[in-house]
Amino acid sequence: MAIGEFEAAATLPGESGILLSTPMYWLYEMGHAALSPARALADVTRLYYKNPANPLTHTVYGKSVAAAMELFERSTRRYGRPDWMIDDTVVGGERIPIDVKTVWERPFCRLLHFERAFVRAPRRPQPKVLIVAPMSGHYATLLRGTVEAFLPNHEVYITDWRNARTVPLAEGRFDLDDYIDYLISILHVLGGETHVIAVCQPSVPVLAAVAVMEADKDPYAPNSMVLMGGPIDTRINPTAVNTLAVDRGMDWFRSNVITKVPFPHPGFMRDVYPGFLQLHGFMSMNLDRHIEAHRNLFLHLVKGDGDSAQKHREFYDEYLAVMDLSAEFYLQTVDTVFVRHALPKGEMTHRARRIEPAAITRTALMTVEGEHDDISAVGQTEAAHRICVNIPDDKRVHYMQPNVGHYGVFNGSRFRAEIAPRIADFVLSNNGAGKGGRRSNGH
Template sequence: MFYQLYELNHAAIQPFRAYADAVKLFYSNPLNPFSHTPWGRSVAAMAELFERTTRRYGKPSFDLPTTVVDWKTVPVSERIVWSRPFCNLIHFERALPARREKKDPKLLIVAPMSGHYATLLRGTVEAMMPHAEVYITDWVDARMVPVSEGRFDLDDYIDYVIDMLHALGTDTHVMAVCQPSVPVLAAVSVMEARGDRYAPSSMTLMGGPIDTRRNPTAVNLLAEEKGIDWFRDNVIMQAPWPDPGFGRSVYPGFLQLSGFMSMNLDRHIIAHKEFFLHLVKNDGDSAEKHRDFYDEYLAVMDLTAEFYLQTVETVFVRHDLPKGRMRHRGELVDPGAIRNVALFTVEGENDDISGVGQTQASHDLCVNIPADMRAHYLQPAVGHYGVFNGSRFRSEIVPRIVDFITSHGRENRPAVKPRIVRVAKG
């Protein structure tokens, strides 16, 4: 019922939002003399601020029409190469010369399924395209998936990752950003234990909650304090009519967004205050940067209830993976089975979502990966977002990822060590 009330409230203020939009257009029109005065710009700024803070933000586009390869600008086209009800796999296909000798590695970027769309990683994709054939998981808003398509939980997520690696073929590299670090590590563990020849050549885990007992953040402590029953009773709702997923149990994106914003509420309030002042001062560049960031940040999607609850319980409450108790379809997930997949982990010094050491913990679990096939990097002076986006990501993290991927492609390795299939006891 709460979700329906939220939708009703959004619909009720639609006339006010339309009026604010009209006021903004009137007082920002250059033909209106008031638009050239501080008073007129203040009215337009107030109207825009109201409209932006009450609107629903739709899914943004990647909007990456070109990239630079070998110092030349080449066109890029988005193409869906694999599709399931809850995810599409997008290939950013570069129009490279047919006779180009160098073959770039295939890179599967697994985007977070944690409330934001995959476009949150637009900067990650843009930075990697000059160096690799980039594919990204484009997760579908759960409220847009009819109930007839069935459920989707953490086990399904792991199956999706495995299926995508099969679809991309051998010698693929995988990168998991934040939340998918756990299911990606689980998927690779399962594939190696089965002797799957489509296991990736390398996996890069970035700012992920592998072991949230290390340097727990506010997010981690909340999950442990409340327990899974609290989340089931307080944050799970039914997708409202007339959405295609009407009746599906979901964790609404607006609740996830509220939680994230409340952690740094003062920062967001200051950002909107500065946005207002930039508009009054007619500082268009600074105002546009604010719009670009919040157009992405405020665009959210719903998660299926079963996926959200299983993830919270498995990763944040019971810590099943670091304790050696995580299972996939009844099969024990054993990171010790990984022997032939290189491991690179990246963390941010000021990360307030996944604390320092939580991602690095994967090295303690993957005990059978040789020392020359693993590396860890702690990026100074960046928070969670800076681990996969921003100037430091482009200048300091990307070169390390590219070097690691290039060094651990199948063609650059000695003979592949035999995989050992382990059978869980009990």
């Protein structure tokens, strides 16, 4: 399953689009509120038909009613920000407790540290890793598996982007320039000797932030950056969502996918690209698969297959939890990355200053792609090597993982077994002054 990038909203039906004005968001909120009594009734009915004291509970009829009520309730609820559910990790055969702490905060982002409560210091080096989560609709918890893979042997930090709907208008705007400023500020807070891992959408702003820092001779520029399934140059093997972004044009996006946050949310009257529209784009990309998954949930519940039903719940609790994006960030990113291709063409700017990837000389570069990625196709991330011309050859690595899609680039069994160990090796080989990386063809 792919993590649909935010340009997936271009899958909205109709060439003329649907005019998404402020009342549309209000109608969505009213519809959700209107269904509340029905959801409550469905939940009560489900509990009635799951009560062991009810004779119908043990019949096919009772199980079918309970399953149908659960499907209705889950299909109409609003999913909040999921929990990390990371309580511990195993280091050197010892289970170490994890405490998730906020160590830096701005209106649109928190920096989280997965602090490991060691009784005694680990023997192996523990490189400091900053995972930059996508700000493309899902919460940072979608990278739970990514975090867990690095926790045993790394000091892990992650950007936890806030839902724009919860940020008061008085906190000001947030665009791509602000995103880059946040990254630079975070790297300063971490104090150097840091390795950055950008997952999907952040690949462009991470590369831009590193270029700005290198051009300024900033001592806190990271030792290495790993770009995973990112849209560095979407002109290469363009996917359906890439071409739709170009075909629609910026005027279509401004007129059809931007709305204002309704009352009573804290971000009342803020211009956003709303989460419910995000979800429409995500679901429509693989609608048949989602329908089949929910059909299977019904059958699992009727048959009493609790394990399969729980796996479905866990996946969709995460997948259906989406957040609003700041309109400024969304529109500037679509224009810069997917319409004008500004970074690979040497035209991207930060605060009216041109980004110079050629200024990167000290930060090692690794790119990772998935063979079947339908969001950031093969070649789009590797393009970073062609624009970062002054990184020494011994500090470059590119790896293409066979038989995985977009989601498999940063999560799943192949990520844990084949991708994460390569990233860990690359990070360790660049963990300190004077240490170079190794050129690799991925084998």
